[in-house]
Amino acid sequence: MLLELKRDSHVPLYTQIVTEVRRRISDGALKIGDRLPANRELAKTLGVNRNTVTNAYAELAADGVITSRVGSGTYITRVPAPAPASPAKEQSLPSPMPWESLLAVQGRDNWLQEMAGFETRREVIPLALALPSADLFPLDDFRRCVDRALRRQGRILLQLGTTSGYAPLQEYIAAQLALSGVKASPGEVLVTNGCQQSLDLIRQILVAPGEEVALENPTYPGALSVFCGASSKYISVPVGENGMDLNVLEDVLSQRRAKLIYVVPSFHNPTGVTMDVASRRRLIEIAGQYRVPIVEDDIYRELRYNGPEVPPLKALDEHGMVIYISSFSKVGFPGLRVGWIAAPQVVIDHLNRAKQRSDLHASLLAQAAIFEFARRGLLAKHIKRVKKAYAQRRDAMLEALEKHFPNDASWSRPAGGMSVWVRLPESINTSQLLVQAIESGVTFVSGEHFYSSSPQQNMMRLSFTMAGPQAIEQAVKQLGSMIKARLLKSRQQRSVKRVEGLRALV
Numbered sequence: 001m002l003l004e005l006k007r008d009s010h011v012p013l014y015t016q017i018v019t020e021v022r023r024r025i026s027d028g029a030l031k032i033g034d035r036l037p038a039n040r041e042l043a044k045t046l047g048v049n050r051n052t053v054t055n056a057y058a059e060l061a062a063d064g065v066i067t068s069r070v071g072s073g074t075y076i077t078r079v080p081a082p083a084p085a086s087p088a089k090e091q092s093l094p095s096p097m098p099w100e101s102l103l104a105v106q107g108r109d110n111w112l113q114e115m116a117g118f119e120t121r122r123e124v125i126p127l128a129l130a131l132p133s134a135d136l137f138p139l140d141d142f143r144r145c146v147d148r149a150l151r152r153q154g155r156i157l158l159q160l161g162t163t164s165g166y167a168p169l170q171e172y173i174a175a176q177l178a179l180s181g182v183k184a185s186p187g188e189v190l191v192t193n194g195c196q197q198s199l200d201l202i203r204q205i206l207v208a209p210g211e212e213v214a215l216e217n218p219t220y221p222g223a224l225s226v227f228c229g230a231s232s233k234y235i236s237v238p239v240g241e242n243g244m245d246l247n248v249l250e251d252v253l254s255q256r257r258a259k260l261i262y263v264v265p266s267f268h269n270p271t272g273v274t275m276d277v278a279s280r281r282r283l284i285e286i287a288g289q290y291r292v293p294i295v296e297d298d299i300y301r302e303l304r305y306n307g308p309e310v311p312p313l314k315a316l317d318e319h320g321m322v323i324y325i326s327s328f329s330k331v332g333f334p335g336l337r338v339g340w341i342a343a344p345q346v347v348i349d350h351l352n353r354a355k356q357r358s359d360l361h362a363s364l365l366a367q368a369a370i371f372e373f374a375r376r377g378l379l380a381k382h383i384k385r386v387k388k389a390y391a392q393r394r395d396a397m398l399e400a401l402e403k404h405f406p407n408d409a410s411w412s413r414p415a416g417g418m419s420v421w422v423r424l425p426e427s428i429n430t431s432q433l434l435v436q437a438i439e440s441g442v443t444f445v446s447g448e449h450f451y452s453s454s455p456q457q458n459m460m461r462l463s464f465t466m467a468g469p470q471a472i473e474q475a476v477k478q479l480g481s482m483i484k485a486r487l488l489k490s491r492q493q494r495s496v497k498r499v500e501g502l503r504a505l506v
């Protein structure tokens with residue numbers, strides 16, 4: 001199949017494949033019933049990553065244009081709706097704007113879409129996204145909170161508000177922070193559209209183009225997209241059993257000027273590890289010595305299933321050097337987009353201005369609704385319920401891994417959070433495995449997405465919050481047998497090579 005891809009275009013390659021397949025169907029070059037090449041084959045022909053083809057096929061399948069039949073292949077099943085009619089006299093059209101050459105910044109991959117792509121369609125067991133289970137959302141309770149908020153303050157909530165946030169919510173957040181030992185007045189809390197925006201605002205006010213940011217490697221891809229873009233550089237610090245490797249960090253800071261340190265010290269994404277108290281104190285000490293601010297992303301803190309609480313870095317911080325961020329996305333509803341930053345007043349004032357430039361303020365209705373939900377004790381009730389469910393799901397995943405994964409694989413045993421980080425034998429490439437997994441109805445994230453440098457090909461993140469225990473067991477079993485089959489094949493290939501090598505010697 002001859003598809004024309006423009007590698008210098010900013011249009012993602014998978015979108016180009018979708019457009020090209022649609023065009024060829026409209027041209028009549030491809031007809032209903034025609035078989036498309038297998039992902040691997042097309043990827044090879046086009047010289048692209050297999051995930052790119054998988055994404056393109058997923059999009060075409062979601063529109064019903066193609067259908068994959070297990071063991072048989074992928075077929076054209078529908079003629080796509082025609083593109084809007086082109087004007088009669090194409091020649092007389094002015095030449096299109098050269099947008100690609102005008103774009104100032106080329107971001108990293110569209111990671112969120114890549115990860116989300118498969119889970120929003122058809123029957124898959126979703127182990128990819130670290131998201132709350134929508135099945136557990138208490139919709140009626142939340143609807144009543146929206147209703148009450150609107151009835152009480154509708155005219156205020158639908159009017160433009162102030163940037164810093166809905167005051168009762170700021171007060172609630174400050175009071176909650178105090179419970180975990182973090183001292184911040186309501187005025188030192190800025191309500192944002194979630195941690196993702198918090199990271200971007202922090203970058204805007206603290207990191208000038210070309211300055212360096214120290215990050216755990218691997219880390220949350222959304223942080224990579226903020227800190228590893230065109231405008232800042234990064235210093236990758238490995239993550240061990242106890243979080244960020246502080247010896248490496250110390251070494252790095254003694255030689256390079258980092259502008260900030262970004263860490264996820266509790267239930268780190270993707271590894272699931274939590275930094276102990278002694279290491280937290282040491283991290284603060286090191287950062288204090290070099291006067292580098294720490295951004296503490298504590299989004300998973302409340303999702304602890306066992307083990308003792310560990311205080312946030314910000315609760316241990318006597319220098320006022322920690323900028324603390326969190327949100328309601330993991331414990332509540334990510335679609336609300338409500339999060340916060342707690343930081344010294346001078347930092348909050350600058351963040352406030354940056355937020356004002358960006359979007360004036362977070363939705364007042366969303367803030368008031370989640371405040372009402374929290375105020376009535378419904379958030380605490382909800383957290384209790386989801387923690388119970390997630391702990392069961394985590395246990396189901398750990399048990400299934402023990403039962404079905406090969407002996408030479410290893411994985412984290414997180415005391416909280418949403419995911420398990422798995423290391424497979426080196427001969428297994430998890431992005432190749434993912435293609436096969438999706439075909440058989442299981443998704444996960446291949447590890448490479450989480451690395452700022454030296455990506456490991458044999459790592460995978462399995463999230464356990466979105467599927468029930470039985471589905472998790474089934475998915476892990478399927479993955480386990482795929483992995484074992486691949487291992488067997490690669491061992492056989494190796495032993496054939498060894499025999500050939502021996503013959504050559506004789």
Ligand code: PMP
Pocket residue numbers: 130193194195196197220222264269297299326327328329334338339
């Ligand atoms: N930080 C971490 C460590 C995350 O895992 C995520 C979401 N997966 C975010 C931030 C983004 O969260 P929010 O929805 O609050 O923007």
